[in-house]
Amino acid sequence: MSEFEGSNFNNIIRKIIKKSLFTERQIEIILNQKNLLELEFSISKGAYYRQVGQSREKLVSLFYSIILLRGLGIILPDDIDVISKLSEQISVINESDIFPEREEEVINVIDRLVRQACSM
Numbered sequence: 001m002s003e004f005e006g007s008n009f010n011n012i013i014r015k016i017i018k019k020s021l022f023t024e025r026q027i028e029i030i031l032n033q034k035n036l037l038e039l040e041f042s043i044s045k046g047a048y049y050r051q052v053g054q055s056r057e058k059l060v061s062l063f064y065s066i067i068l069l070r071g072l073g074i075i076l077p078d079d080i081d082v083i084s085k086l087s088e089q090i091s092v093i094n095e096s097d098i099f100p101e102r103e104e105e106v107i108n109v110i111d112r113l114v115r116q117a118c119s120m
Contacts, residue, residue: 011103012093026055079117086110
């Protein structure tokens, strides 16, 4: 069975998830909890709610990190603009089909912009 069978995400979204602080399962759980994705999980209720808690704590930590980095001037207004524009593009990508030969190009552009915004 391939690692992508049964995934709820396209290749680009999966690659972005791999570079994020979250696992694909955690993103599915967050989407499910926010009623943005209707899923049946093949795990016990206890395991599911433990993962809900872990996902929530990661999300809270992420928000605190953004607040801290923005408040200390590490993340600048231009960086927020880049993040917003990339986020809008991810919404479009998530709703559309990208030709497989263009996927790597899209990931490279996103990666370059993120790394540029993170340069120190």
